[in-house]
Amino acid sequence: xxxxxxxxxxxxxxxxxxxxxxxxxxxxxxxxxxxxxxxxxxxxxxxxxxxxxxxxxxxxxxxxxxxxxxxxxxxxxxxxxxxxxxxxxxxxxxxxxxxxxxxxxxxxxxxxxxxxxxxxxxxxxxxxxxxxxxxxxxxxxxxxxxxxxxxxxxxxxxxxxxxxxxxxxxxxxxxxxxxxxxxxxxxxxxxxxxxxxxxxxxxxxxxxxxxxxxxxxxxxxxxxxxxxxxxxxxxxxxxxxxxxxxxxxxxx
Numbered sequence: 001x002x003x004x005x006x007x008x009x010x011x012x013x014x015x016x017x018x019x020x021x022x023x024x025x026x027x028x029x030x031x032x033x034x035x036x037x038x039x040x041x042x043x044x045x046x047x048x049x050x051x052x053x054x055x056x057x058x059x060x061x062x063x064x065x066x067x068x069x070x071x072x073x074x075x076x077x078x079x080x081x082x083x084x085x086x087x088x089x090x091x092x093x094x095x096x097x098x099x100x101x102x103x104x105x106x107x108x109x110x111x112x113x114x115x116x117x118x119x120x121x122x123x124x125x126x127x128x129x130x131x132x133x134x135x136x137x138x139x140x141x142x143x144x145x146x147x148x149x150x151x152x153x154x155x156x157x158x159x160x161x162x163x164x165x166x167x168x169x170x171x172x173x174x175x176x177x178x179x180x181x182x183x184x185x186x187x188x189x190x191x192x193x194x195x196x197x198x199x200x201x202x203x204x205x206x207x208x209x210x211x212x213x214x215x216x217x218x219x220x221x222x223x224x225x226x227x228x229x230x231x232x233x234x235x236x237x238x239x240x241x242x243x244x245x246x247x248x249x250x251x252x
Contacts, residue, residue, distance in 0.1 A: 006040050008120060016051070017122050019068060020129070020198025030142035032201070035118045036074045037067040039149055043137035060156045063139040065149070065179065069128045072121045078184055132179055134186045141195075145218060149179040150189065152196070161203060173209065178220050187220035 006019040006026050020026045025043040032039070043062035051058055067077065132149070141152035155172045173192035180187065189205070190196075196207040198218060205218050214225030 006038070008038075008122075017120075017125070019125055021126065025062075028140045028142045028151075030144050032144045033146070035116070036070060037077065037144075038070060039067045039132075039142050039144060041139045041151075042066050045135065061138060062134045063137055065132045065134050065139060065142070065151065067130050067132065068125060069119045069130070070118070072123075072128075077181065078133075086230065118183065133184055134177075134179060143196075143198045145198055147181045148218070149181070150196070150198065150205070150218070151177055151179070152193070153177050167225075176205070176207065180220070189220055189222050190216065190224065192224075 001022070003022060003025040004027050005022055005024075006029050008017045008019055009015075010017065019038065020040070020042065026040050028041045030039045031037070041063045044064055044066075045062050046059065047061070048057045048059050050056070066091040069077070069194055070200060119128050125206075138156055139151050140154065140156040141150075142192045152174050153176075154174045157172065173194065175191050176193050176196055177188050178187050179185070190207060190209075194208045194210070196205050203218055205216050205222075207216065209224070212228040213231060214228050216222040216225060
């Protein structure tokens with residue numbers, strides 16, 4: 001049916017395991033940084049509209065963003081929240097919380113445990129899919145860091161494509177969005193981008209717009225960099241004897 005699905009490839013055994021159904025169209029898979037979740041987009045919204053001339057059905061803004069918990073012991077990422085108010089004394093409660101947090105931070109810094117290998121419980125994997133509270137749209141380019149899921153939102157263009165490599169100059173610019181897991185809320189990062197990359201530590205974003213590059217913080221409500229990166233002055237050193245890259249060995 002030409003739909004794309006999400007699969008997991010097990011390196012040790014060489015086996016391939018299906019994550020999503022063949023009846024839905026998925027893309028842009030992305031793991032979190034703790035081995036708990038696998039995020040992806042899925043065209044599961046069917047709020048159609050009609051063309052103004054010939055009244056043909058137009059299926060627009062079908063994508064939602066979903067996650068699947070990789071293990072059975074991972075709790076639901078968005079459990080029901082209590083509406084009860086926790087009343088604490090101004091002197092005692094807050095002070096105790098700060099002291100407890102300080103002790104925990106100190107303990108975490110001294111007793112670091114080795115990172116456990118990624119484990120996936122394949123049984124009932126599809127039953128653990130959860131949708132994120134984002135508006136239906138055209139999404140891609142998912143990246144996760146420190147409790148924040150970044151993604152690109154493409155505006156719908158009749159007769160056009162939503163691919164990241166669309167070269168149509170008339171296409172409206174995409175925007176960069178972020179979903180904050182703790183707040184359970186979608187927020188705007190940059191209004192106009194053509195592409196982006198997260199830094200290795202997840203603190204900065206390198207973005208491109210209209211052929212210019214800039215760097216901003218990996219947070220919501222960012223403004224374009226006042227001065228774009230001066231890429232015209234960049235130089236690349238090539239060593240043809242070393243395969244084209246300084247420090248590399250062998251020919252390619």
